[in-house]
Amino acid sequence: MTHSSLLRSDETLFRDPEVFELTYLPEHLHHRDAQVRELAFLIRPALRGASVGSAVLRGPPGTGKTTTVRHLFAAVTEETKRIVPVYVNCRHDHTALAVYRSIFVQVCGSPAPSAGRYLDDIKEGIATRLHDENAALVVCLDDADELIAAGTYNTLLYQLLRLYEKWDVRKAGVFAVTSDLARNLYAEADPSVRSVFHPLEVTFWPYTKAEIHEILADRVRQGLYPRVISKILLDRIATIAAGEQDVRVGIDLLRAAVQRAEKDGRRRVGPEDVVAAARAITRPSLRTRAADLSAGERALLSRIAERSREGRDMASGAVFEAAREYLPVGKTTYHEHLNVLATAGIVDLVPGVGRGRAIRLRYDPEDVFAVCNARTKPAKTRTEHGIS
Numbered sequence: 115m116t117h118s119s120l121l122r123s124d125e126t127l128f129r130d131p132e133v134f135e136l137t138y139l140p141e142h143l144h145h146r147d148a149q150v151r152e153l154a155f156l157i158r159p160a161l162r163g164a165s166v167g168s169a170v171l172r173g174p175p176g177t178g179k180t181t182t183v184r185h186l187f188a189a190v191t192e193e194t195k196r197i198v199p200v201y202v203n204c205r206h207d208h209t210a211l212a213v214y215r216s217i218f219v220q221v222c223g224s225p226a227p228s229a230g231r232y233l234d235d236i237k238e239g240i241a242t243r244l245h246d247e248n249a250a251l252v253v254c255l256d257d258a259d260e261l262i263a264a265g266t267y268n269t270l271l272y273q274l275l276r277l278y279e280k281w282d283v284r285k286a287g288v289f290a291v292t293s294d295l296a297r298n299l300y301a302e303a304d305p306s307v308r309s310v311f312h313p314l315e316v317t318f319w320p321y322t323k324a325e326i327h328e329i330l331a332d333r334v335r336q337g338l339y340p341r342v343i344s345k346i347l348l349d350r351i352a353t354i355a356a357g358e359q360d361v362r363v364g365i366d367l368l369r370a371a372v373q374r375a376e377k378d379g380r381r382r383v384g385p386e387d388v389v390a391a392a393r394a395i396t397r398p399s400l401r402t403r404a405a406d407l408s409a410g411e412r413a414l415l416s417r418i419a420e421r422s423r424e425g426r427d428m429a430s431g432a433v434f435e436a437a438r439e440y441l442p443v444g445k446t447t448y449h450e451h452l453n454v455l456a457t458a459g460i461v462d463l464v465p466g467v468g469r470g471r472a473i474r475l476r477y478d479p480e481d482v483f484a485v486c487n488a489r490t491k492p493a494k495t496r497t498e499h500g501i502s
């Protein structure tokens with residue numbers, strides 16, 4: 115390494131580190147035109163004085179659901195005062211009071227008065243403002259699963275969608291978002307809710323490798339100085355992120371690899387930086403997710419990993435037929451195991467041909483296989499040495 119390639123301590127490879135933050139709203143939203151169009155179609159009638167339609171947004175983690183809504187809402191806010199888009203992060207706000215407080219702030223532009231301890235005061239404040247401005251409300255309940263867990267989902271939907279019954283406002287729209295593909299947010303609604311909740315299903319499929327590559331290339335252009343990362347290494351990162359089916363992994367990998375090079379005082383990211391970053395980022399998450407699996411679930415996952423490595427048919431039915439030859443599982447147990455693997459975030463069950471579903475691994479098959487078959491080893495070694 116030549117002297118000139120060493121960085122002085124005040125030098126950085128990041129032109130704009132914020133670009134790699136999770137809260138960063140990218141300037142360009144790639145490959146989500148169809149979803150934006152569908153959601154805009156639901157909002158548009160409100161410009162002509164009609165009400166806003168509702169939607170259920172579904173897609174695995176890191177498929178751009180939150181980003182798409184934030185992009186659209188920002189555009190709507192800029193364009194018109196007749197529609198008031200409100201974004202609620204249900205991971206943070208899942209009690210009725212917290213959700214209404216969040217809506218109040220965004221509709222009224224100031225925090226709900228602390229005297230408004232009673233929900234009705236806050237709701238009335240929201241309704242009054244909407245009425246005065248003749249504005250239509252559309253609320254995004256992001257990660258709405260959290261409301262179901264908190265037991266507030268149905269009450270909130272009921273009240274938001276029927277706001278117009280109590281106050282002189284237009285019917286609100288609700289965009290309910292989930293990253294749990296096994297969850298049906300429409301079916302979770304009570305009949306009394308469903309009679310006013312007719313959501314359009316908007317699906318966010320995992321990005322292809324090419325799409326992830328494009329999203330990452332944008333971040334590189336905006337966030338890094340020229341030539342910090344080579345085309346080949348960016349491509350390698352895109353491949354890993356595509357394997358994880360999570361663009362977020364790609365963004366994290368980029369940042370971690372660049373930080374590693376920077377720390378070493380190099381001007382360019384090397385292959386070893388990417389390898390180290392990938393180990394650090396993907397392995398632990400897989401290990402954590404696999405930690406609580408039962409022996410049966412682990413055995414099935416191991417078969418799935420082998421099959422996926424061999425590039426075989428991953429349709430749920432075909433995997434079941436193959437698994438049955440090795441494992442003593444009936445159809446019911448098999449589906450229970452699959453659901454556990456999906457809930458643990460190790461596989462995705464994606465709609466396949468006809469009524470069937472296809473199993474998609476979120477991790478590198480080699481890593482999954484290793485994790486499935488690693489657990490018994492330490493125990494064996496211990497007994498061998500007579501420790502346990």
Ligand SMILES: Nc1ncnc2c1ncn2[C@@H]1O[C@H](COP(=O)(O)OP(=O)(O)OP(=O)(O)O)[C@@H](O)[C@H]1O
Nearest residue numbers: 140143144174175176177178179180181293329361
């Ligand atoms: N189409 C896109 N263009 C640019 N950046 C994107 C795009 N889609 C996702 N991203 C980036 O990827 C990351 C994850 O996206 P986002 O948070 O929107 O996913 P999500 O579907 O809401 O995931 P989760 O279900 O985990 O909440 C964010 O940092 C976001 O900026």
Ligand SMILES: [Mg+2]
Nearest residue numbers: 179180181256
């Ligand atoms: Mg999200």
